[in-house]
Amino acid sequence: MEKKSNAKSNYLTILKKIKASRSHRNFTRINVAKHVNIGESGYFKIEKGKTKLDVKRLFEILELLEVSPEEFFKGIK
Numbered sequence: 001m002e003k004k005s006n007a008k009s010n011y012l013t014i015l016k017k018i019k020a021s022r023s024h025r026n027f028t029r030i031n032v033a034k035h036v037n038i039g040e041s042g043y044f045k046i047e048k049g050k051t052k053l054d055v056k057r058l059f060e061i062l063e064l065l066e067v068s069p070e071e072f073f074k075g076i077k
Helices: 006-024 029-035 040-047 055-065
Strands: none
Touching: 006 029, 006 040, 006 055, 029 040, 029 055
């Protein structure tokens, strides 16, 4: 059985944390997509890991969700 790389595992954790934070704040995918200036389907693909999330968009999403990068990345190694 092949072990997942830490980078891939951490990336998937980041995507899960974004979705959980979005849900916790009662934002829809449409809310986030508009904030980062992409379509809903484009954002859906990011959240599902089909399109790579770039750093700029990550920080825009965290800004919308009112989560500091320090808080967001706690627990990710």
